[in-house]
Amino acid sequence: MTYSVNKDAIIFLDIDKENSYHTIAYDYKSEDVVAIRPLEYRLLKYVFENKFVDENQLQEFSVNNPDIDEFGELISKLVGKNILLANE
Amino acid sequence: MNNDFYIKFNLPIDNTGLPFRGLFPDIKVPFRIEQENARYLLTGYFVSYEDWLHENDLLSEIQTNGLRRIVNSNSEFILFLFDKQRRILSVCVDQFFSFACYFSVFNDSIVFSSNFSKLKNEVMVGQRLVGDLDGLLTGILWTWHMTEKTLIKQIRVVPAGSVVEFNLEDPSSYQIKSLVDVDGYLNSIEDVKYDSLKDFASDWVKAVTEIVRRRWSKIPKGVNIGCDISSGFDCTLIAYCLSNVAGPNAFTCYSRYSDLMKDETNIEVVRKFVDRHDLRLKSIDATKPLLRDTNYSEEWSIDDPYQVTTHEQQIYLGLLKENGVRVGFGGEGGDEAYMLKGMDLFLRFGKQYNYFMEVDILKKYGAKALFTPRGIDMFLDWDRYNMRKFYPTIVSESGVFGTSCSQEQYNAHGLRLMNPFLDTRLMALGKNMPEVPGKKKWELKLELMKGLKDIFVEEMFIPKKGSPEHTYVNFVLNQRPLIDSVLNSSILAGIGVIDPKQIASLLDDPTSELYKEPNVAIGLETLIKLDWFFQKNDIHSFG
Numbered sequence: 044m045t046y047s048v049n050k051d052a053i054i055f056l057d058i059d060k061e062n063s064y065h066t067i068a069y070d071y072k073s074e075d076v077v078a079i080r081p082l083e084y085r086l087l088k089y090v091f092e093n094k095f096v097d098e099n100q101l102q103e104f105s106v107n108n109p110d111i112d113e114f115g116e117l118i119s120k121l122v123g124k125n126i127l128l129a130n131e
Numbered sequence: 132m133n134n135d136f137y138i139k140f141n142l143p144i145d146n147t148g149l150p151f152r153g154l155f156p157d158i159k160v161p162f163r164i165e166q167e168n169a170r171y172l173l174t175g176y177f178v179s180y181e182d183w184l185h186e187n188d189l190l191s192e193i194q195t196n197g198l199r200r201i202v203n204s205n206s207e208f209i210l211f212l213f214d215k216q217r218r219i220l221s222v223c224v225d226q227f228f229s230f231a232c233y234f235s236v237f238n239d240s241i242v243f244s245s246n247f248s249k250l251k252n253e254v255m256v257g258q259r260l261v262g263d264l265d266g267l268l269t270g271i272l273w274t275w276h277m278t279e280k281t282l283i284k285q286i287r288v289v290p291a292g293s294v295v296e297f298n299l300e301d302p303s304s305y306q307i308k309s310l311v312d313v314d315g316y317l318n319s320i321e322d323v324k325y326d327s328l329k330d331f332a333s334d335w336v337k338a339v340t341e342i343v344r345r346r347w348s349k350i351p352k353g354v355n356i357g358c359d360i361s362s363g364f365d366c367t368l369i370a371y372c373l374s375n376v377a378g379p380n381a382f383t384c385y386s387r388y389s390d391l392m393k394d395e396t397n398i399e400v401v402r403k404f405v406d407r408h409d410l411r412l413k414s415i416d417a418t419k420p421l422l423r424d425t426n427y428s429e430e431w432s433i434d435d436p437y438q439v440t441t442h443e444q445q446i447y448l449g450l451l452k453e454n455g456v457r458v459g460f461g462g463e464g465g466d467e468a469y470m471l472k473g474m475d476l477f478l479r480f481g482k483q484y485n486y487f488m489e490v491d492i493l494k495k496y497g498a499k500a501l502f503t504p505r506g507i508d509m510f511l512d513w514d515r516y517n518m519r520k521f522y523p524t525i526v527s528e529s530g531v532f533g534t535s536c537s538q539e540q541y542n543a544h545g546l547r548l549m550n551p552f553l554d555t556r557l558m559a560l561g562k563n564m565p566e567v568p569g570k571k572k573w574e575l576k577l578e579l580m581k582g583l584k585d586i587f588v589e590e591m592f593i594p595k596k597g598s599p600e601h602t603y604v605n606f607v608l609n610q611r612p613l614i615d616s617v618l619n620s621s622i623l624a625g626i627g628v629i630d631p632k633q634i635a636s637l638l639d640d641p642t643s644e645l646y647k648e649p650n651v652a653i654g655l656e657t658l659i660k661l662d663w664f665f666q667k668n669d670i671h672s673f674g
Binding site: 050051052053056069075077 | 483516
């Protein structure tokens with residue numbers, strides 16, 4: 044399983060820094076925008092910059108970012124909203 | 132007679148402020164303003180729908196507090212403020228974009244106009260027009276965001292809720308600043324918990340009635356008032372509220388209808404509504420323009436990039452003008468007023484929100500059918516969004532642009548459009564609308580209206596069977612020679628957005644999505660109009 048970012052659901056812009064890495068994404072489940080907090084931003088940006096990441100890379104990211112609680116749930120939530128794509 | 136202004140300042144300008152006097156024609160409402168003291172000269176149009184702000188006190192308010200408080204108020208205006216001491220000209224428009232003010236700086240002059248065409252024709256004397264690529268791509272998708280850009284690089288527009296400052300010593304280095312205070316607005320909204328939609332509905336009608344009253348009370352006596360009416364809920368609610376504050380004989384309802392509109396405007400339903408409330412009605416059949424069968428190559432104007440003058444709105448505006456109407460109430464922005472859940476997100480992250488809207492419209496257009504892969508990359512290039520300035524708006528951008536586009540057409544007929552739904556107090560109440568389990572936010576409006584059955588007639592609650600969008604296929608069916616001729620010299624093809632062969636194969640295949648999916652036909656008509664406009668104005672380069 045690999046993960047990638049759905050470019051239809053999030054856009055990374057220069058202004059994100061000015062907004063302290065708070066942004067929005069499009070939730071394809073509720074068909075509405077949702078808030079993206081800085082820790083979610085960090086994860087999504089990491090996946091985006093690597094194009095595709097596998098579960099080992101995510102595990103490593105999780106270890107290096109211990110402030111992100113309930114990492115697995117976060118991944119599931121982002122996948123459920125189609126912001127993060129899970130590729131077989 | 133029309134309501135347009137056109138102002139040209141030839142530089143240098145002395146400190147007397149003389150060229151700033153007598154610039155604007157009297158349009159009755161908003162009121163023409165000309166106030167002066169030793170330091171400033173203030174001119175333009177202004178009307179306030181707030182208790183704390185009166186038109187006569189405008190200059191003292193600006194001298195004390197600057198322009199910020201009035202920008203964040205519920206007022207309609209365009210103001211030219213000349214600071215005689217600093218030799219700065221500030222041009223400011225309200226946050227609802229109720230005045231479009233296009234401008235250009237060239238040949239030692241600054242030119243302003245409410246009419247894009249007049250300014251374009253002045254700018255193109257002695258210089259070649261250059262297209263604005265972001266303006267063009269946005270224009271194709273109709274996903275307007277607040278911007279200073281237009282379709283033409285040399286022409287800018289004052290963004291809603293913003294001020295443009297020109298130092299008269301060096302006017303081409305003007306500064307644009309948004310004065311809209313999103314955080315201040317969001318922090319000012321009171322949280323009110325409603326137990327049910329029924330309770331909310333009662334407060335909603337009271338609030339809409341109040342904002343309609345505030346607008347109606349500003350219209351000078353003797354000015355003929357009209358109100359748009361359809362078989363939908365927005366303008367009918369406005370008509371109902373206007374009748375309550377002014378009386379049913381104070382205005383006339385005007386409706387355009389056609390069987391081709393499907394249920395968008397069903398004239399029988401409209402008649403039932405006006406009969407229930409003893410309103411006066413005048414209507415006009417708008418079928419002809421929906422057929423899109425006239426000779427567009429003759430009818431289209433080289434001055435009108437969106438060719439709105441060929442549309443059914445002209446028939447409607449002609450009806451208003453024939454009946455002496457000067458102020459027309461409308462329901463623009465109504466849909467968005469019921470979808471404010473999460474508004475703090477789309478107000479603060481407007482650039483990102485606009486990107487999602489563009490992704491969505493590209494999907495609806497059937498992007499791969501109409502555009503080349505390079506074209507799709509151009510639309511969704513993140514740098515396009517990075518390069519944009521951000522001008523936040525509190526009321527919906529689609530309502531604001533719908534109003535602005537209509538207002539230009541109203542101006543041309545000497546009319547003024549009033550859209551009460553564009554009011555931040557109404558937005559604040561709308562944010563408190565209770566949710567209904569299992570309903571998405573765009574379904575809440577209908578749920579709310581079900582609590583107002585004493586206002587609306589039964590037939591308005593029957594689900595619609597269609598919309599006028601399907602009539603765009605008539606453009607494809609009836610305008611093939613024009614489409615072919617535009618594609619043969621296509622400027623959009625020249626910059627790689629479309630491939631004429633790809634579009635020709637869509638046109639030649641009666642089973643293609645072009646004939647089945649109205650949004651694809653809308654996309655085609657839009658890009659042909661824009662391509663035609665650029666060709667006729669000899670615009671071949673983009674920046």
